[in-house]
Amino acid sequence: MSLLEVERLTAGYAAVPVVRDVGLSVERGELVALLGANGAGKTTTLLAISGLVSTYSGEIRLAGASISGLAPARRARAGIQHVPEDRSLFPSLTVDETIRLAGGTRRSPEWVLEYFPALRELGGRRVAALSGGEQQMLALARALCRDPSLLIVDEMSLGLAPLVVNAFFPVLRRIAAERECGVLIVEQHVHVALRWVDRVYVMAGGTMAASGTADEMRPKVDELTSAYLGEQTAPSPVPAPAGTHAVDSGS
Ligand code: ATP
Numbered sequence: 590m591s592l593l594e595v596e597r598l599t600a601g602y603a604a605v606p607v608v609r610d611v612g613l614s615v616e617r618g619e620l621v622a623l624l625g626a627n628g629a630g631k632t633t634t635l636l637a638i639s640g641l642v643s644t645y646s647g648e649i650r651l652a653g654a655s656i657s658g659l660a661p662a663r664r665a666r667a668g669i670q671h672v673p674e675d676r677s678l679f680p681s682l683t684v685d686e687t688i689r690l691a692g693g694t695r696r697s698p699e700w701v702l703e704y705f706p707a708l709r710e711l712g713g714r715r716v717a718a719l720s721g722g723e724q725q726m727l728a729l730a731r732a733l734c735r736d737p738s739l740l741i742v743d744e745m746s747l748g749l750a751p752l753v754v755n756a757f758f759p760v761l762r763r764i765a766a767e768r769e770c771g772v773l774i775v776e777q778h779v780h781v782a783l784r785w786v787d788r789v790y791v792m793a794g795g796t797m798a799a800s801g802t803a804d805e806m807r808p809k810v811d812e813l814t815s816a817y818l819g820e821q822t823a824p825s826p827v828p829a830p831a832g833t834h835a836v837d838s839g840s
Pocket residue numbers: 602607625626627628629630631632633634
């Protein structure tokens with residue numbers, strides 16, 4: 590039994606399906622990327638898993654239990670945490686306040702900050718004054734405070750420099766392995782995704798067009814790019830940082 594199982598999911602807006610018959614799965618400890626050109630349906634698929642858009646048919650199971658009919662808050666209680674594309678942080682709160690609010694009174698966020706030690710230095714700074722990379726760290730840390738079994742991250746790399754993006758991926762891998770949670774991300778750069786993730790799904794026109802392990806997909810990257818992903822240039826080859834244990838401050 591996979592951690593997340595999505596079967597024949599059809600979902601959309603105002604009774605108009607925009608994703609059709611989508612299937613995917615995520616295992617515990619696994620990092621999975623959803624790829625696709627603009628408008629392919631990636632965000633809608635993530636939102637449907639979290640219960641934030643209407644689902645017209647299909648089945649979504651978390652740890653074997655159906656969550657298809659559950660409201661977003663109940664899916665969150667069941668273990669799903671969703672970091673949206675805009676990160677949805679409150680600009681006037683400080684880093685400390687954001688973490689404290691997310692953790693509640695019972696949970697210590699100390700283990701969360703071990704993944705993002707740069708946030709320790711930024712405790713009193715307001716969200717509005719953080720760089721894009723720092724905001725993404727905080728959004729991920731806030732989601733982690735709820736100790737999710739499934740962490741969903743939409744467009745994690747959006748607006749971030751390649752160096753910063755390359756620092757986030759090892760942390761996501763560590764989180765998946767150490768917290769035994771599944772991590773499902775939307776990534777705009779296929780080359781980056783294939784360097785770091787375990788498996789990828791490729792969406793096109795609201796349906797699932799291809800899927801496979803990163804090892805299987807790497808030799809097909811040019812084919813995938815021209816068939817489904819549009820023009821993409823490989824980001825400059827920034828090496829993985831040595832001692833890939835945490836994300837440092839940066840933008
Ligand atoms: P991008 O990479 O550009 O974010 P995506 O693959 O995440 O694209 P979605 O955002 O899921 O794609 O959009 C899929 C389709 O659904 C698009 O045609 C889009 O115009 C449409 N869509 C998205 N949000 C809404 C909405 N709130 N109401 C109506 N249609 C929408």
